[in-house]
Amino acid sequence: MRSIPVRAQAWLGRFRLPRPGAEPGYGSWWNAIASTRAGAYALTYVVDDEDDYRSRGWDGDENSFGARQFIEMAGLGLRSRVLEIGCGLARIGREMAPHVGEWHGADISRNMLALARERTNGLGNVALHELPNVGLAQFADASFDFVYSTIVFMHLDKEDVFQYLLEAWRVLRPDGLAYFDTWNLLHPDTYRQWRNTQRGNVGGSKVRGRIQFATPQELRTYLEDVGFDVLRLDDDRLVRALCRKAPVRPYEPNDGRPPFGYIDEPRNGGIVKERLHVAGWALDDVTRIEVKVDGRLVLGDARLGCPRPDVAEAFPRYRHGIPCGFALDAAPAGVAAGRHTLQVVATDTSGAMTDLAGNHRSFVFAG
Ligand SMILES: C[S@@+](CC[C@H](N)C(=O)[O-])C[C@H]1O[C@@H](n2cnc3c(N)ncnc32)[C@H](O)[C@@H]1O
Incomplete structure (x- = not known):
C-alpha cells in the first residue's frame, strides 16, 4: 500500500x-x-x-x-x-x-x-x-x-x-x-x-x-x-x-447545523416490557422529536423541555440548554416480540433533522 x-x-x-x-x-x-x-x-x-x-x-x-x-x-x-x-x-x-x-x-x-x-x-x-x-x-x-x-x-x-x-x-x-x-x-x-x-x-x-x-x-x-x-x-x-x-462567541441560533444529542433510554440492546420509555437530550434549536420503530412505525412525539442541568453544564455555549431533555412513554402497539431498531429524529427550527439513535440503537421487546 x-x-x-x-x-x-x-x-x-x-x-x-x-x-x-x-x-x-x-x-x-x-x-x-x-x-x-x-x-x-x-x-x-x-x-x-x-x-x-x-x-x-x-x-x-x-x-x-x-x-x-x-x-x-x-x-x-x-x-x-x-x-x-x-x-x-x-x-x-x-x-x-x-x-x-x-x-x-x-x-x-x-x-x-x-x-x-x-x-x-x-x-x-x-x-x-x-x-x-x-x-x-x-x-x-x-x-x-x-x-x-x-x-x-x-x-x-x-x-x-x-x-x-x-x-x-x-x-x-x-x-x-x-x-x-x-x-x-x-x-x-x-x-x-x-x-x-x-x-x-x-x-x-x-x-x-x-x-x-x-x-x-x-x-x-x-x-x-x-x-x-x-x-x-x-x-x-x-x-x-x-x-x-473564530472569535469566542456564544451559541448562535440557526447556524445551519443539525441538532445533536444522546439517548439515555432504552439502553442499546435492552429488554423492553409492556411500555417503551425513551429519554435523552438534544441541543441546537430543537422543535420536535419523533420516535419510530423499525423506520416505519411512528410511536409519537417526545415531550420536550425536561430539565437537564448536567447537559447545560457540559455544553456551556448553549445558553438556554437546561430544558433540553425529552421523554416519551408509549405502549408499543403493533410491535411484535423480538429485536427492533429505534429512530429518534430531532428537527430544528430550520428543518434540519438528525436521528439521535444513529444506526446502532436496538431494543428487544418482550411483549
Ligand atoms: C513525520 S515527521 C514530519 C515533519 C514535517 N512536518 C514534515 O512534513 O516534513 C514528524 C515530526 O513531528 C515531530 N514530533 C513528534 N512528536 C511531537 C510532539 N509531541 N510535539 C512536537 N513535535 C513532535 C517529530 O520530531 C518529527 O520531526
Missing part, C-alpha cells in the same frame, strides 16, 4: 523504545529516530536525496502538502508570520521562508532541529524552537497569521492533538488560518493499516511514535470545540482540515 510508506513503517518497527518498563516521551523517541540522518529522512517521508527532499518541500507529495500549497491556501505573503508544529527537517520551511515574513519551526526533537538548522542555514527569517513538552508556551497569544502541522498528529495521542489545537488557536491572531492533517480511520486503505499494526501496539508494547488514526468527524469535533471554523475538510486517506480562528 502506498499511502503509508513502507520505509517509514520499517523504521517505526526498528525503534521499539523503550526497554520494558519505561515510557519514553515524544522527545526521546524522535531523538532516537533522528540520531542518524537516514532515520530522520526516512521518518519524514522521503528518500535521503536532498534534491528530492527539496522538491517535495515545495510541491508536496501524495501524503503531504508542500510550501506551494500552503502559500496558496492561506494566502501567505512577505508580511506573514508562520508557525509549523512538528517541523522535522524544515522540509517545508526551507522552501516557504523566501516567500513569507517569518517562518518558525517548532519540534520536540532536538536532533530533528539540528538537521533543520543545517538545511536552513543562511535563511535570515527562519527561527527554530525546541518544544520542551506538548504545548506552545514560548509563543505569545495572537502572534501568528498561519499555524500548520502536517504528518505529525498521526504520531500523537489524541489528548496531545487536542492540546496542540488549543495552543494553535491561542497563538493565532483573530481570523488567522490553520491547517492540520491525520490519517483517516474510516478510509478502507488506512483502516486496513490500522488493523495490521494494532496487534503490535497492545498494552505495554506500544511504540511511542506509532502511526495513529482519527475520523473526520472526530477532528471536526475537536476543531469546533476549540473555536475554529472549519473551512475545508478533505475526507480521503488523509483527513485534511483548513480552518479559521
Whole structure:
C-alpha cells in the first residue's frame, strides 16, 4: 500500500523504545529516530536525496502538502508570520521562508532541529524552537497569521492533538488560518493499516511514535470545540482540515447545523416490557422529536423541555440548554416480540433533522 510508506513503517518497527518498563516521551523517541540522518529522512517521508527532499518541500507529495500549497491556501505573503508544529527537517520551511515574513519551526526533537538548522542555514527569517513538552508556551497569544502541522498528529495521542489545537488557536491572531492533517480511520486503505499494526501496539508494547488514526468527524469535533471554523475538510486517506480562528462567541441560533444529542433510554440492546420509555437530550434549536420503530412505525412525539442541568453544564455555549431533555412513554402497539431498531429524529427550527439513535440503537421487546 502506498499511502503509508513502507520505509517509514520499517523504521517505526526498528525503534521499539523503550526497554520494558519505561515510557519514553515524544522527545526521546524522535531523538532516537533522528540520531542518524537516514532515520530522520526516512521518518519524514522521503528518500535521503536532498534534491528530492527539496522538491517535495515545495510541491508536496501524495501524503503531504508542500510550501506551494500552503502559500496558496492561506494566502501567505512577505508580511506573514508562520508557525509549523512538528517541523522535522524544515522540509517545508526551507522552501516557504523566501516567500513569507517569518517562518518558525517548532519540534520536540532536538536532533530533528539540528538537521533543520543545517538545511536552513543562511535563511535570515527562519527561527527554530525546541518544544520542551506538548504545548506552545514560548509563543505569545495572537502572534501568528498561519499555524500548520502536517504528518505529525498521526504520531500523537489524541489528548496531545487536542492540546496542540488549543495552543494553535491561542497563538493565532483573530481570523488567522490553520491547517492540520491525520490519517483517516474510516478510509478502507488506512483502516486496513490500522488493523495490521494494532496487534503490535497492545498494552505495554506500544511504540511511542506509532502511526495513529482519527475520523473526520472526530477532528471536526475537536476543531469546533476549540473555536475554529472549519473551512475545508478533505475526507480521503488523509483527513485534511483548513480552518479559521473564530472569535469566542456564544451559541448562535440557526447556524445551519443539525441538532445533536444522546439517548439515555432504552439502553442499546435492552429488554423492553409492556411500555417503551425513551429519554435523552438534544441541543441546537430543537422543535420536535419523533420516535419510530423499525423506520416505519411512528410511536409519537417526545415531550420536550425536561430539565437537564448536567447537559447545560457540559455544553456551556448553549445558553438556554437546561430544558433540553425529552421523554416519551408509549405502549408499543403493533410491535411484535423480538429485536427492533429505534429512530429518534430531532428537527430544528430550520428543518434540519438528525436521528439521535444513529444506526446502532436496538431494543428487544418482550411483549
Ligand atoms: C513525520 S515527521 C514530519 C515533519 C514535517 N512536518 C514534515 O512534513 O516534513 C514528524 C515530526 O513531528 C515531530 N514530533 C513528534 N512528536 C511531537 C510532539 N509531541 N510535539 C512536537 N513535535 C513532535 C517529530 O520530531 C518529527 O520531526
